[in-house]
Amino acid sequence: MLTEDDVRNSLEDLPDTLKDAYDEIYSRIVTQKRSAPGIALNAFRWIQCASVPLRSSTLLEAITPEVGNRVKTNDLLRACQNLVILDDGLDVFRFAHLSVDEYLETRLPTVYSHAMILKGCLEVLNNPNSWGNYMARPKYKERDYYPHLLLYSTIFWPWHFSRCEDPNIIPILNDLWNSFTSGSNYQDWRKYHRCTVEGHSSAQDIYWRRVDIFQRQQSDDILFSFSAFGLNQTFSTVLKSRPHIEQSIMNQLLFPPCEFGDLEIGKLLISVLNRPVRRPGTAVPSEFLLGRTGRRKIRPSRHNI
Amino acid sequence: MVYFYCNKAEENRRDPRSILNALIHQLAQTGPPKRKLLKLVVNAYDDRLSEGQLSAPLSLAESERLLIQLTDVYPRTTICIDALDEVEHTKRIDLLRCLNRVIKDSQNLVKIFATTRMDPDILFQFNIFPRIELQPDDNFHDINRFIQIKLDSAITDGVLLHGDVSPELKVEIWEDLCNRSKGM
Numbered sequence: 403m404l405t406e407d408d409v410r411n412s413l414e415d416l417p418d419t420l421k422d423a424y425d426e427i428y429s430r431i432v433t434q435k436r437s438a439p440g441i442a443l444n445a446f447r448w449i450q451c452a453s454v455p456l457r458s459s460t461l462l463e464a465i466t467p468e469v470g471n472r473v474k475t476n477d478l479l480r481a482c483q484n485l486v487i488l489d490d491g492l493d494v495f496r497f498a499h500l501s502v503d504e505y506l507e508t509r510l511p512t513v514y515s516h517a518m519i520l521k522g523c524l525e526v527l528n529n530p531n532s533w534g535n536y537m538a539r540p541k542y543k544e545r546d547y548y549p550h551l552l553l554y555s556t557i558f559w560p561w562h563f564s565r566c567e568d569p570n571i572i573p574i575l576n577d578l579w580n581s582f583t584s585g586s587n588y589q590d591w592r593k594y595h596r597c598t599v600e601g602h603s604s605a606q607d608i609y610w611r612r613v614d615i616f617q618r619q620q621s622d623d624i625l626f627s628f629s630a631f632g633l634n635q636t637f638s639t640v641l642k643s644r645p646h647i648e649q650s651i652m653n654q655l656l657f658p659p660c661e662f663g664d665l666e667i668g669k670l671l672i673s674v675l676n677r678p679v680r681r682p683g684t685a686v687p688s689e690f691l692l693g694r695t696g697r698r699k700i701r702p703s704r705h706n707i
Numbered sequence: 708m709v710y711f712y713c714n715k716a717e718e719n720r721r722d723p724r725s726i727l728n729a730l731i732h733q734l735a736q737t738g739p740p741k742r743k744l745l746k747l748v749v750n751a752y753d754d755r756l757s758e759g760q761l762s763a764p765l766s767l768a769e770s771e772r773l774l775i776q777l778t779d780v781y782p783r784t785t786i787c788i789d790a791l792d793e794v795e796h797t798k799r800i801d802l803l804r805c806l807n808r809v810i811k812d813s814q815n816l817v818k819i820f821a822t823t824r825m826d827p828d829i830l831f832q833f834n835i836f837p838r839i840e841l842q843p844d845d846n847f848h849d850i851n852r853f854i855q856i857k858l859d860s861a862i863t864d865g866v867l868l869h870g871d872v873s874p875e876l877k878v879e880i881w882e883d884l885c886n887r888s889k890g891m
Contacts, residue, residue: 404868405868406868406873406876409867409868409876409880410876410879413879413880413883413884416883416884416887418887419891420891423891449716453718454717454718455716455717494716496716500715500790500792500793503715545718545719604763604764605764606722606724606725606764607718607722
């Protein structure tokens with residue numbers, strides 16, 4: 403604004419409601435020049451959907467992975483046009499007010515935000531240089547704070563994945579996903595996970611109980627992670643591509659869906675178990691495997707038959 | 708007096724069980740000079756030990772029971788909870804019901820002082836208790852003072868019209884912003 407009249411005109415146009423005010427700020431953010439809109443939206447997604455808050459430097463690393471281009475705190479705050487503030491005491495970026503979070507939910511669908519964070523996590527995990535950079539001792543547990551980016555990606559990619567298992571969204575991740583699941587990246591991740599993370603069988607949060615079960619499984623077959631973390635669609639796609647699965651593996655795969663009530667995975671496994679058995683003597687009745695609670699959860703109810 | 712600040716961004720600070728546990732933690736300690744745990748809590752621990760249940764976190768019902776017993780130890784307990792509306796929406800009702808029962812079932816006086824926005828489920832649970840509602844007009848003076856400070860610094864820093872703002876325009880801006888802020 404250059405003149406007094408400009409100031410008077412904008413006073414006349416002041417938004418009437420909080421939503422109008424946020425609309426105006428939001429459109430100002432997305433029409434900024436060069437990389438600023440991308441930086442702001444990326445930061446919004448991380449602050450909105452990260453499973454635990456990240457230290458400010460980790461968040462900057464997450465939104466601009468290339469070291470050469472890394473944004474500084476002030477650049478980020480400027481790009482976000484005051485919707486985000488830096489909490490000096492906790493050293494985290496957070497929304498200026500809960501209403502910002504609520505407004506952004508109407509603008510940035512959370513399922514898509516989870517997909518973008520998952521994309522960032524997979525990029526970190528697919529980078530062979532990642533593994534040598536960090537040491538993590540003692541192991542990271544439920545309720546710990548401030549994981550660094552590799553650790554965050556290691557722990558929480560399945561958490562984000564389970565929140566964006568949507569056929570419209572998964573294709574965005576195709577290349578990254580293929581690179582993670584084929585080759586050594588998956589095994590590197592699994593090894594690192596065991597050295598740096600610790601689940602607990604009676605953790606308050608179900609996710610940390612899933613982590614525990616994942617870590618107890620001996621086999622390095624990728625199907626186990628999908629079953630442990632309840633990734634329904636991915637599990638089903640991969641299972642269908644396998645012509646034959648050993649009975650002993652089957653038993654292990656069934657444990658997480660019984661424990662956590664993942665209906666889709668449970669039903670799918672039972673349908674595989676009920677296929678005509680080629681070799682006599684290998685069939686295990688599903689009743690026996692599931693236990694009472696699991697049976698109740700997984701068996702189709704009488705009304706549905 | 709025990710307190711808790713809820714925060715939607717952190718798992719530990721939006722989950723009713725964590726909140727109740729934090730309150731229990733504060734009530735369970737005796738005052739200085741020797742900080743010890745109240746016998747009640749030690750007994751609860753021993754009970755769980757004998758049942759082999761030690762590693763499982765307290766369930767909501769267990770926490771509630773313990774909280775009621777603890778409030779019976781003190782002649783008066785004040786529980787302060789900031790931003791109740793930031794507790795996870797789907798689980799919030801459990802916390803509200805628990806607090807409500809603590810007030811009713813404790814033998815001694817329990818006061819709960821909570822701040823929240825007017826979400827219907829919270830209003831419903833605490834319907835019978837007194838409320839101080841803040842309307843946009845109530846913080847009018849604070850907002851006016853905030854606008855004054857921001858306006859002054861925008862002029863001093865030269866952000867607004869390079870600092871060249873006539874006193875009339877300044878008053879005009881201030882009045883306009885004050886009138887239209889409506890509690891925002």
